[in-house]
Amino acid sequence: GQSLEQPSEVTAVEGAIVQINCTYQTSGFYGLSWYQQHDGGAPTFLSYNALDGLEETGRFSSFLSRSDSYGYLLLQELQMKDSASYFCAVRDEYPNAGKSTFGDGTTLTVKP
Amino acid sequence: EAEVAQSPRYKITEKSQAVAFWCDPISGHATLYWYRQILGQGPELLVQFQDESVVDDSQLPKDRFSAERLKGVDSTLKIQPAELGDSAMYLCASSPLAGRTSTDTQYFGPGTRLTVL
Numbered sequence: 001g002q003s004l005e006q007p008s009e010v011t012a013v014e015g016a017i018v019q020i021n022c023t024y025q026t027s028g029f030y031g032l033s034w035y036q037q038h039d040g041g042a043p044t045f046l047s048y049n050a051l052d053g054l055e056e057t058g059r060f061s062s063f064l065s066r067s068d069s070y071g072y073l074l075l076q077e078l079q080m081k082d083s084a085s086y087f088c089a090v091r092d093e094y095p096n097a098g099k100s101t102f103g104d105g106t107t108l109t110v111k112p
Numbered sequence: 113e114a115e116v117a118q119s120p121r122y123k124i125t126e127k128s129q130a131v132a133f134w135c136d137p138i139s140g141h142a143t144l145y146w147y148r149q150i151l152g153q154g155p156e157l158l159v160q161f162q163d164e165s166v167v168d169d170s171q172l173p174k175d176r177f178s179a180e181r182l183k184g185v186d187s188t189l190k191i192q193p194a195e196l197g198d199s200a201m202y203l204c205a206s207s208p209l210a211g212r213t214s215t216d217t218q219y220f221g222p223g224t225r226l227t228v229l
Contacts, residue, residue, distance in 0.1 A: 004154075012164040033217065042203060042220040042221060042222050042223055043155065043203070043220045043224070044220065045218065048217065055165070087154050087155075089154070093202050099157060099160060099168055100157070100218065101157070102154030102155050102156070104152070104153050104154050105152075105153070105154050
């Protein structure tokens with residue numbers, strides 16, 4: 001099976017940088033995804049890593065180390081609208097391709 | 113921009129009643145997922161369809177839950193009878209390629225919030 005661990009809450013101030021860590025234990029691994037979910041809304045895709053290293057998408061970056069079963073999401077120049085829950089999700093490998101197991105999420109609060 | 117549609121957005125029912133949720137994925141997306149999300153937790157996969165076929169329903173409580181995608185397009189998730197513990201958000205997602213490429217991702221609908229009294 002799959003299990004993921006991420007901090008339950010993180011607080012930061014506007015304009016700052018915050019890192020949300022995710023460690024995983026999996027029976028199969030194809031890649032690590034990150035999703036953002038605002039209160040009452042649907043999860044939206046942020047980033048995906050299949051290989052080791054850093055992927056950058058605007059203010060958001062995601063990192064993966066397959067050997068350490070570890071990844072993180074880095075949010076820069078924080079804005080109030082970034083207050084949301086952030087989920088890491090492990091994508092399974094073939095023949096279960098497409099199946100994602102989600103962590104329980106990290107609630108980010110951005111303060112002025 | 114194309115979106116995943118779900119209805120109803122909210123459903124209140126009494127335990128032992130039957131409920132049904134509907135999902136219309138993004139046009140052309142072959143893979144459809146139903147997730148259950150309990151407050152404070154991440155989405156949990158209930159069932160995954162590839163076209164009209166179920167490819168994973170290992171987490172679906174089959175004694176009370178059923179799902180179908182008869183023509184490989186829209187899908188219905190049913191609970192009968194509903195129990196108090198079924199109160200949750202039910203999310204539908206779709207993706208074009210079932211994770212066969214690294215850029216494949218899942219697009220989520222707005223969800224149906226179910227309250228069982």
